[in-house]
Amino acid sequence: MSFDPALSPYLAVVLLGFLPSEVWRWLSVLVAHRIDEDSEIFRFVRSVATALLVGVVLKIVATPARELAAVPIWARGGALLFAGAAFFAFRRSVFAAILAGEAVIVAGAWWWGR
Amino acid sequence: MSTGALARAADMPPDAAMLATALIWAGPGQVLFFGALAAKTAPAAIAVAVSLSSVRLLPMCLSVLPMLRGEKTRRITLLFAAHFIAVTVWAESLRRLPELEKAQRMPFFFGFALTCLGLTTLTSGLGYWLTAAVPAPVAGGLMMLSPFYFLAATARAARDGSDWLAIGAGAALAPLTQIFVGGGFDLMILALVGGGGAWLAGFYARKVAA
Numbered sequence: 589m590s591f592d593p594a595l596s597p598y599l600a601v602v603l604l605g606f607l608p609s610e611v612w613r614w615l616s617v618l619v620a621h622r623i624d625e626d627s628e629i630f631r632f633v634r635s636v637a638t639a640l641l642v643g644v645v646l647k648i649v650a651t652p653a654r655e656l657a658a659v660p661i662w663a664r665g666g667a668l669l670f671a672g673a674a675f676f677a678f679r680r681s682v683f684a685a686i687l688a689g690e691a692v693i694v695a696g697a698w699w700w701g702r
Numbered sequence: 703m704s705t706g707a708l709a710r711a712a713d714m715p716p717d718a719a720m721l722a723t724a725l726i727w728a729g730p731g732q733v734l735f736f737g738a739l740a741a742k743t744a745p746a747a748i749a750v751a752v753s754l755s756s757v758r759l760l761p762m763c764l765s766v767l768p769m770l771r772g773e774k775t776r777r778i779t780l781l782f783a784a785h786f787i788a789v790t791v792w793a794e795s796l797r798r799l800p801e802l803e804k805a806q807r808m809p810f811f812f813g814f815a816l817t818c819l820g821l822t823t824l825t826s827g828l829g830y831w832l833t834a835a836v837p838a839p840v841a842g843g844l845m846m847l848s849p850f851y852f853l854a855a856t857a858r859a860a861r862d863g864s865d866w867l868a869i870g871a872g873a874a875l876a877p878l879t880q881i882f883v884g885g886g887f888d889l890m891i892l893a894l895v896g897g898g899g900a901w902l903a904g905f906y907a908r909k910v911a912a
Contacts, residue, residue: 593739593745593748594713597714597715597718598717598718598721600718600739600745601718601721601722601725601726601735602725603745603749604735604745604748604749604752605722605725605726605731605732605735605748605752606722606725606726607749608749608750608752608753608756609726609727609728609731609752609753609755609756609759610725610756610785611753611756612753612756612757612759612760612763613756613759613760613763613781613784613785613787614781614784615760616759616760616761616762616763616764616767616784617763617767617777617780617781617784619764623760623761623764625761628901628905630757630761631864631901631904631905632897632898632901633754633757633758634758634865634868634901635864635865635867635868635897635898635900635901635904636754636868636893636894636897636898636901637730637754637755637757637758637893637897638856638860638865638868638869638872638897638900639868639869639871639872639875639892639893639896639897639900640734640751640754640755640872640889640892640893640897641730641733641734641755641852641853641856641872642853642856642868642869642872642873642876642896643872643875643876643879643889643892643893643896644733644734644737644738644741644751644849644889645733645737645849645852645853646872646873646876646877647737647738647741647876647880647889648708648711648737648740648741648845648846648849649846649849650876650877650880651740651741651880652711652845653711653712653713653740653845654710654711654833654841654845655711655833655838655839655841655842655845656711656842656845656846658838658842659839659842667846667850668853671850671853671854672857675854675857675858680857680858681854682851682854682855682858685850685853685854685857686847686850686851686854689846689850690843690846690847690850693839693842693843693846694839694840694842694843695839696839697838697839697842697843698839701838701839701842
């Protein structure tokens with residue numbers, strides 16, 4: 589594909605964001621029968637999507653933009669570790685993970701930010 | 703709100719952030735879209751990545767739409783209804799729709815779904831504006847809100863070993879693909895190798911167990 593998302597942000601939203609995800613919703617209207625969510629193809633897609641999400645979060649952390657770039661790398665990495673630790677310490681609490689991660693990011697930026 | 707912050711980090715205009723929230727709607731898809739854009743991922747790879755993360759919408763829609771469908775429901779109405787299905791509307795629909803009479807389901811669904819989507823679209827714009835207005839440390843925190851949330855939610859939803867393996871493989875491969883895979887396709891390789899490997903391991907484990 590030879591177009592630059594930066595030049596046409598709205599087109600990028602429609603072509604690279606809206607259509608690729610909407611197509612599955614449309615498909616659901618067309619297929620009448622139920623599908624097996626535990627079929628191997630769904631398991632495969634689930635695994636790939638999981639790795640993808642972890643990958644993109646690490647990318648946001650590793651190659652940060654704007655204000656996040658001012659947070660030192662050890663604080664960004666530490667925030668992830670802290671969030672993970674809080675997640676397990678509080679019996680898989682999503683809330684605890686966010687709170688712990690955010691605390692490290694904001695504190696890191698506040699005292700050691702550039 | 704955090705998607706607005708991520709959109710700003712990807713150098714997108716604020717109205718494009720709101721458009722993305724209204725059109726993509728599913729949270730992980732938006733984080734992927736803006737995260738991949740900011741990381742200068744190849745356009746084709748962004749589209750594939752967003753699409754892969756949205757396959758799960760298919761079974762979600764399939765569990766809700768039959769409850770909305772009446773004798774005279776037109777297909778276009780269902781297509782429109784399907785757009786609003788992402789995790790929040792899906793969970794709430796599964797909870798509330800069964801106890802409603804068939805005729806009341808569609809109005810309830812659209813009322814709830816439109817409110818959710820409308821409010822979230824507004825907060826997406828608000829997040830964009832806030833990130834620019836608050837002190838830098840808070841802005842950095844705003845940018846990480848969605849990533850932390852979806853990471854934790856993914857871990858929370860992990861059901862078996864191969865889910866955890868996919869999470870671990872994604873994390874382990876991230877620095878490697880960052881260094882060795884160029885051209886904006888590193889995320890794609892990471893997902894296919896890491897996620898594919900995790901699935902394969904689970905596949906063989908199930909075979910051995912069976």
